[in-house]
Amino acid sequence: MKVYNMIKLTDAEFLEFVQYMHKNYGIDLSKKRQLIEGRLSNMVERKGMKSFSEYIKSIKRNDQQEISLLINKLTTNYTYFYREENHFKYLREVILPYEEQTNKLKTINIWSAGCSSGEEPYTLAMIINDYFQLKRMSWKVQILATDISQNVLDKAKEGIYAEESIKNLPQSYKNRFFKKTSDNKYEVTPEIKSQITFKTFNLMDPIVARNKYTVIFCRNVMIYFNAATKIELVNKFYEATQTCGHLMIGHAETIQRGQSKYKYICPAIYKKE
Structure with missing residues (x-):
């Protein structure tokens, strides 16, 4: 069995890599030198490369499959159904009743930004179906799920999960919205899958929203961004949110007051008034 020696990053390679990832993907790796070496070194050598410089050149050719693999290696796609459940409780107990009472067009537009392997958007579809019950067919619900990584989107579209991943869901959801393989x-179930549109999207790109969003979920994504990149993204989200719409972020994330027009509602929940 071949033994791989860890390829070390030179100072110049580290700087070039950090600048490239921040400029193109918003990911702040300025304090992650050990992580870069630890997660990428063996892969670089397996590709037959002698240095990170060679690897950086290959990345800059903009091979989307290679970039997707890189981002998977550097970010942790750890998620499960009903993670940070107070967001889902707020959706069910506050947002959906408000929409039901005031939304004459009966349209709900939700964006799961950084959806990873699909647990979040599928949970949203299940909650909406369960809330409206038989009235669901009279509502136009659009759920857009995006991620920069095609690898995790492929898993999301497949929609197959281990029992551990769904353990926090209500039993009624497990019975109604899943089938055992x-x-x-x-x-x-196909019914739930059909309600999600999965697309690759880089959050550093312009956000074009013809129909503004009722809710934007962007949870545990901005932990990889520096402060300036984060507030720039939050302000783009604000412009894409409808009046009285909401932004949900991860509980490990904060938006500094005064840096955004969103109104703080409670930890990790913000509203556009």
């Missing part, structure tokens, strides 16, 4: 996993 032959290898004891759980697959999201």
Whole structure:
């Protein structure tokens, strides 16, 4: 068995890599030198490369599959159904009743930004279906789920999860919205799958929203951004949010008051008034 020696980053390579990832993907790796070496070194050598300089050149050719693999290596796509459940409780108990009472067009437009392997957007679809019950067909609900990584989007579209991933869901959701597979996993039903549109999207790109969003979920994504990049993104989200719409962020994330027009509602929940 071949033993790989860890390829070390030179100072110049580290600076070039950090600048490239920040400029193109908003990811702040300025304090992550050990992480870069630890997660990428063996992969670089397996590709037959002798240095990070060679690898950086290959990345700059803009091979989307290679870039997707890189981002997967550097970010942690750890998620599960019903993660940070107070967001889902707020959606069900505050946002949906408000929309039901005031939304004469009966349209709900939700964006799961940084959806990873799909647990979040599928949870949103299940909650909306459960809330409206038989009235669901009279509502036009659009759920857009985006991620920069095609790898995790492929898994999301498949919609198959281990039992551990769905353990926090209500039993009624498990019974109604999943079917058990032959290898004891759980697959999201076609009814729920059909309600999600999955797309690759880089949050550093301009956000074009013909129909503004009722809610934007961007949870545990901005932890990878520096302060300036984060507030720039939050302000883009604000412009894409409808009046009385909401932004949900991760509980490890904050938006400094005065740097955004969103009104603080409670930890990790903001509103456009």
